[in-house]
Amino acid sequence: MTARTAKTARAVFKTALIGGLLCAVAACGTETPASHQAPWQEPDAYTYTLRSSEGERALIGSFRITVRDGAVAKAVGLDDSGRRVVADLPDAVPTLGELLRELEQARRDDADTAEAEYAADGHPVRISLDWEKNAVDDEARYVIADFERAAG
Template sequence: MGTGAVVLVAGLGGCGDGIPAGPVPGAAEAAERWADGGVDSYAYSLTSSCGERLLIGSYRVTVTDGAVTAVEGLDEVGRRIAGEAQDLVSAVPTIAALLDRVVDADASTVPEATFDDAGVPTAVTFDPSPGVDDEECYAVADVEPTA
């Protein structure tokens, strides 16, 4: 998988002000690159942070035929949440689902989005309501095809 960051929308995590409305720059192209790669079975590391929500921590995610099939906690928080019998398989996105969400979002609600050469969203911040603790921050790394 490629590693170079292709697009950075903004580095203003939590600040939707001043970001123009419209599509997230580079998102559609990244989604196309990911789809063109044809990788449906893979594993990746996901670090999820920001906001008040269940999915916080670092995880190793396994995707088989385009669906999340396993989620393993990698840090103390991730292991605790995974150990509480939470349904993380349905809560954790595939890379394609995360890309779809970025493509469908308005740029004013995505203050940060970076993509590598393969289209992987290496960092994404969603902030639908500035001033409300509803941010979702994701970092994706170590993508490895498994089949």
């Protein structure tokens, strides 16, 4: 190996090492809230938009959800599927706490996929579940948007 090749190899190694460290420091994986933050506490009152998809679960569709005193106080279906769920199965519309409990149960049950991404304040923004990799229609995908704590 020539001196020039060795310098190039060291430069590539250093660049890869620095990139890896930056990725780790920046929390490239969003599996958990930043370690310096306290765990997210579900507020008693908030609103959020939920898009639920995948599988043949009862909860498929898009919803605008209002939570008061830790329970769903109002759910509005934003698409045909969401409107059907709200009309036929209003108790199926979850709070964020219920979604997080479903995630934890999937982890306890050793689901093949039980992942979440979190916003900077710690609330979930995406939850992906798949109890059995080779099973059909046992998946759940939740996308959470427009989260707002209620004034209080």
